[in-house]
Structure formats: C-alpha cells, structure tokens
Amino acid sequence: MTATDRATQLVQIAAQAAADRLAHDIIAYDVSDVLSITDAFLLASAPNDRQVKSISDEIEAQLQKELGIKPVRREGDRDARWILLDYVDVVVHVQHSEERVFYSLERLWKDCPELPLPDDAVKTKGKGEEHAALSARADEDAS
Numbered sequence: 001m002t003a004t005d006r007a008t009q010l011v012q013i014a015a016q017a018a019a020d021r022l023a024h025d026i027i028a029y030d031v032s033d034v035l036s037i038t039d040a041f042l043l044a045s046a047p048n049d050r051q052v053k054s055i056s057d058e059i060e061a062q063l064q065k066e067l068g069i070k071p072v073r074r075e076g077d078r079d080a081r082w083i084l085l086d087y088v089d090v091v092v093h094v095q096h097s098e099e100r101v102f103y104s105l106e107r108l109w110k111d112c113p114e115l116p117l118p119d120d121a122v123k124t125k126g127k128g129e130e131h132a133a134l135s136a137r138a139d140e141d142a143s
Helices: 005-020 049-067 097-103 105-109 127-142
Strands: 024-030 040-046 073-075 082-086 090-096
Touching (some): 005 024, 005 090, 024 127, 049 090, 090 097
Antiparallel strands (some): 024 040, 082 090
C-alpha cells in the first residue's frame, strides 16, 4: 500500500507552506504500510517557538484556502514547542529544533519511503544544523 493521491497533495501544499515560513529540514514519509491511522507524516522544524507557531498557522491557512479543510485535531499550541496538525490522511509535526533532535522522529520512520516535496521544501534540508552553527558562532563572538 502507498500513500493516497490525496495524502500526497496534502503533503505538497503543507510542505510548501512550511518552506514559505522558513521551516528547517522538511521531510515527509509514507507510513501507510506500517500505520493504519494515517498515510503520511510531514516533519518540519524551527529554531524558536514563535516560528513553530507561524509555520503551523501557515500550513493550516494554506490547506484551508486551497482544499477547504481544517485539521481534525491540533495539539501543542500552548507551549509551541511541538505542534501536531492531524488531517487524517496526513499528520504534520512542526517541532522546535531542540525537540526535533531529542525525539528524532526520523529515526523511527527511516525505513519508510520518503515522499517527494516541492523544490523550496527540499532546499530546507540541513538548515537546522546551519542555523545552530551560526548561532553558536554569534554566541562566541559576543563573549
């Protein structure tokens, strides 16, 4: 079994929305063979809580605008460290960079096939590490 066309469409729109809000390390997995509750997971991260919320809000707004759908569940808004948007066919995880490293969802789903993403989303790969290195360098220069 593979992700449905609908799930692939949701992933494309959500990934582009995340990239538009400067998310880091966007990746999508086809989890339809191992989970019965959803077809795909989309992962994205950001270096601060405000950006995590902004990315989640943009994903929700774009899916509402383009497909007229809202998530059946949205969790994590209070702390904005890990916001989950459940669209049934696709579950979107927008995580603070620290949570992304700690929970390492990629490790759990690494055996699942990756889904194709828009070019803007593909270009975000490695941006989390790049941002962390720049922040560390800035901290060193400040001291």
